[in-house]
Amino acid sequence: MTSDITSAPLKTRTSPVGRHGSPESPGEPPRASRDPLRRLAGGLGTALLCLGTLLFVLPFLFTVVTSLRTAADVARSPLGIPHSLTLKNFSDAFSQIHYGRSTLNTLLITSLSCVVITVIGSLAAYPLARITQHWSTAVYRLFILGTSVPVFVVVAPLYLLMRDLNLLDSYTGVVLIYTALNLPVAVFFYTSFIRSIPADLEEAAALDGCGAFRTFFTIILPLLRPVTSTLLTFVSLQIWNDLLVPLVFLQDPGKRTVMVNAYSFIDPHTVQPTTLFPAALLGVLPLLIIFIFFQRQVVAGMSAGAVKS
Numbered sequence: 001m002t003s004d005i006t007s008a009p010l011k012t013r014t015s016p017v018g019r020h021g022s023p024e025s026p027g028e029p030p031r032a033s034r035d036p037l038r039r040l041a042g043g044l045g046t047a048l049l050c051l052g053t054l055l056f057v058l059p060f061l062f063t064v065v066t067s068l069r070t071a072a073d074v075a076r077s078p079l080g081i082p083h084s085l086t087l088k089n090f091s092d093a094f095s096q097i098h099y100g101r102s103t104l105n106t107l108l109i110t111s112l113s114c115v116v117i118t119v120i121g122s123l124a125a126y127p128l129a130r131i132t133q134h135w136s137t138a139v140y141r142l143f144i145l146g147t148s149v150p151v152f153v154v155v156a157p158l159y160l161l162m163r164d165l166n167l168l169d170s171y172t173g174v175v176l177i178y179t180a181l182n183l184p185v186a187v188f189f190y191t192s193f194i195r196s197i198p199a200d201l202e203e204a205a206a207l208d209g210c211g212a213f214r215t216f217f218t219i220i221l222p223l224l225r226p227v228t229s230t231l232l233t234f235v236s237l238q239i240w241n242d243l244l245v246p247l248v249f250l251q252d253p254g255k256r257t258v259m260v261n262a263y264s265f266i267d268p269h270t271v272q273p274t275t276l277f278p279a280a281l282l283g284v285l286p287l288l289i290i291f292i293f294f295q296r297q298v299v300a301g302m303s304a305g306a307v308k309s
Helices: 031-067 071-076 088-096 099-130 134-146 151-164 171-195 200-207 212-223 225-240 244-249 258-265 273-293 295-308
Strands: none
Touching: 031 273, 071 273, 088 099, 088 258, 088 273, 099 134, 099 171, 099 212, 099 225, 099 258, 099 273, 134 171, 151 171, 151 244, 171 225, 171 244, 200 212, 225 273, 244 258, 258 273
């Protein structure tokens, strides 16, 4: 016997296709309903970004405009539209804070502190990152604990120590203080970065006869450039804008930093914006110029350091 086999056509279930040709999942809402939500989220993000930019830029613009106004104009309408602009405020502040001398003092202290912090921090972080023993872990945690100690707690002990070492009112004492305060941050940055470097590079260098110091200076140190850029940016801002350490440990007016001289215009009873604001702007001007010329290197170093660490 022969039987006739009739086959029914197979029905295939197709999923709805989106606007760009990709099938949509059954549980997802249609693309048409998702697009307004995305546009709303994008618009909200743009609005928040603009608001944050205004909150950041407006105080700076207010400071610049007030610095260019006369004292009588500011007294008549502090938040109003300026009627006259002048550069006399900047010239007066330039001469009163001894801008050239104080800027050189700040550059000297900041540069020396950054060099010492970078050298000692990288040398200390290398064994802490490679030696896996209890004592190295304890030392690393001690450095991390040092990042949480506020400077106000150690001012009095540091003052007595600098006095006993005859380092008061000296650049050496200030550089040592900044090194001690920022060394825990440097060790944290470098240790995290070195741990991400493969140990195979050091093993290959050891097979070629390199010792620990030669391996560090020829293999590891060149790889630390990204995190060093990040660290120097952070430390430079901290030291340049610091007011407490040079105010306490430098009594000679000829050795004061630019920020100390700038904020010497603050009076306990009255504050003159046309005098204080130009001095503050002159104080941050060198940092602004350095960032403008080296912004690509700074941003690239910070990005690379963030990815590595």
